[in-house]
Every structure is written in structure tokens, then in C-alpha cells.
Amino acid sequence: MSTDYQQAREVLGARLRELRITCSDGRLTGAQLAERLGGGWTKSKVSKLENGRQTADADDLRAWAEATGHPDAYGGLLAQLRGFESHIRSWRRQLASGHQPVQDAITAEHDRTRVLTIWENILVPGMLQTADYARHVLVRHAALMQSPRDTEEAVRARIRRQAGLYEPGRKYRIMMWEGALHALVCPPSVLAAQLDRLVSAIGLDTLELGVIPFTASLKIFPGNGFWIYDERRVVVEDWHAELWLDDSDSVATYLRVWNTLAESAVYGADAQNVITRARRELNPR
Incomplete structure (x- = not known):
């Protein structure tokens, strides 16, 4: 705590x-x-x-x-x-009725946000997940938290949120550690389709997709995932809870973290090459 x-x-x-x-x-x-x-x-x-x-x-x-x-x-x-x-939202309380209410709360934040800045160190961010990938992630989280299983409702809520990627006027600055491209949180065939999805998303005018390769020189270690909503709120995920931080000092800190990590990221064709290499190494069965 x-x-x-x-x-x-x-x-x-x-x-x-x-x-x-x-x-x-x-x-x-x-x-x-x-x-x-x-x-x-x-x-x-x-x-x-x-x-x-x-x-x-x-x-x-x-x-x-x-x-x-x-x-x-x-x-x-x-x-x-x-x-x-309002700052510390325990998973026990949030998941008392399942994952869909959690997805709906995040959707409300997305709906009022024009620029969403995301860092993920070990998972593909929800904004770019396929339904199968999201399903495996949510099932495993529900098992860990011993929460009600409303997987399909939660998957649909997460996928609906991705419509923002195609709405003019929005901007998604998404960056992830290369480990997210290799983590087998799902069967290899599902991860293969997920990596194909990432490649296809590169080039969207609403999306800046960055990857930090394993070989990159780092100025700071790749810590917990977080989401910055219009520089007014940060949501940080941990095992026991989500932290919803509204104070300007916390927002500024996480922006500095993101900008520091971004100095090690690759974008465009270079990011596509990193994803494609991970896809080749997968050999899904």
C-alpha cells in the first residue's frame, strides 16, 4: 500500500x-x-x-x-x-462486480481526452489489443484477483474504446518496451495476430507508436505502465490498485518519465522492424 x-x-x-x-x-x-x-x-x-x-x-x-x-x-x-x-482504487473494490465497470470508468476518461500518452512495459496497451489478446489478459487478471468473470463484456468495452483511433482531433502517443512484443500472456498464435495488428496500426494519423528495443541505451529503467490524460490526470497500475493522480507535480513527473523513455524509442519503419523481428521469432503453433 x-x-x-x-x-x-x-x-x-x-x-x-x-x-x-x-x-x-x-x-x-x-x-x-x-x-x-x-x-x-x-x-x-x-x-x-x-x-x-x-x-x-x-x-x-x-x-x-x-x-x-x-x-x-x-x-x-x-x-x-x-x-x-479517489487516488487509490483497489482492485478488490473495483472488481467486485467484474471487469466491465473498470473498463467503463476508463472509457469515460478516454471520451473527455484529446491527447492520451501511454507507457507499457510488458503488455500491448489496451488501445491496440486484439479481442483474443485482451480476452487472455482479462481472464488471467480475473483469476489472480478472484473476481467475477464478465470477460466478454469487458473485451467488448475495451475494443469499443479503440474507435477513438479513427476520430479526427484525437492523438495517441503510445510507447512500449520490446518485452511486450515477446511476453507470452496468451498462446503464440494469438500473440502473432496481435503483432500483426501493431504493424497495421503504424501510419494512422492519430497514432504515434514507439518501441524501445532491448538493445537501446536507457536513461531510466522501464517501470510500471501508466496513462496520462491531457496532462490533467495520470493513472498508474500496480498489483494491488490503480493510482489516479491529479496533482500537477505528479503529472509533471510522469511526463518527464515518458519523455526520458521516449529518447530511447524508435518509431515508424524502425518500430515496424522491431515488431516484425519479434513476429518472425515467434513461430506460432
Whole structure:
């Protein structure tokens, strides 16, 4: 879990503790508050929330504010919760209803974006995935996260988003590490078709497709994938969550990372040669 996220939970917990010890009818112990709150509440839960070891939900915050005699504090507590939840979106919560809602949330960001800047280190970006490739990626992710299987709905949502590649006025700056061309996250025959798709996309007037070859000299290591939406928001993917970052400093940092990586990338015919070489080495069965 990120340090920023944990610090935000601890700050919220400190506020909850403050409300408990300033209860309108006298200071409450953790056990007394749990008893007052009733079913589902224990002294342990009170302690975990106050010490930032558990994340409250909106119902928890409302109940806490009312039980401590501070109902007017609920709005502020909820704002704190929304503030850090909007930045750290856990896969457990996002995938509770499957992958399609996640795809729909990303589509909403795409729809309001004119310039999308993408870096991927080990997967072909979703904007250029074939349906078969996307299907294998989503199935494996659902298995890892033990989330509901709505694979076909999610695949359709992802593929529909690719219509933006053919809309005038949009720009997609997509760059990937050569490892994405070789990673067998799907059967070789599916990867072969995916590489053919990449070659065919080169030349679209909305697309700048760059590849960093294994042999390129690097000024920075190729870290996690990320997406920059019109220089107003960055989405970074990790194993436990997606980070949605809106502050200007974070956006500027990821733009610097992308521009630094881009110094090692090849484009046009040179990128096509790298992709074609990976395709020849594949020998799909």
C-alpha cells in the first residue's frame, strides 16, 4: 500500500479518535463506542480504524459521527475518505462486480481526452489489443484477483474504446518496451495476430507508436505502465490498485518519465522492424 494512502488513513483515524474522546456526553473508551454502535462493531474494529489499519466506508463514518454526538462531522469525514479513495482504487473494490465497470470508468476518461500518452512495459496497451489478446489478459487478471468473470463484456468495452483511433482531433502517443512484443500472456498464435495488428496500426494519423528495443541505451529503467490524460490526470497500475493522480507535480513527473523513455524509442519503419523481428521469432503453433 502506498505511503500517501496509508498516511491518509492515519489522518482520518486520528480525526475519528478525536471525535471519540470529545464525545458530547463524555469521553468514550473503544469498547464503549463499539457497544454503542451495536452489531458488527468490536473494540478491535474501533482500534483498527483509529490507527489506520482498516479503511472505513461511508456507513462507518456516519455511524461514528452520530454515536459520538458529532453528526455534523460526517461531511468532513466523508470528504477525507473520498479524497484518498479517489487516488487509490483497489482492485478488490473495483472488481467486485467484474471487469466491465473498470473498463467503463476508463472509457469515460478516454471520451473527455484529446491527447492520451501511454507507457507499457510488458503488455500491448489496451488501445491496440486484439479481442483474443485482451480476452487472455482479462481472464488471467480475473483469476489472480478472484473476481467475477464478465470477460466478454469487458473485451467488448475495451475494443469499443479503440474507435477513438479513427476520430479526427484525437492523438495517441503510445510507447512500449520490446518485452511486450515477446511476453507470452496468451498462446503464440494469438500473440502473432496481435503483432500483426501493431504493424497495421503504424501510419494512422492519430497514432504515434514507439518501441524501445532491448538493445537501446536507457536513461531510466522501464517501470510500471501508466496513462496520462491531457496532462490533467495520470493513472498508474500496480498489483494491488490503480493510482489516479491529479496533482500537477505528479503529472509533471510522469511526463518527464515518458519523455526520458521516449529518447530511447524508435518509431515508424524502425518500430515496424522491431515488431516484425519479434513476429518472425515467434513461430506460432
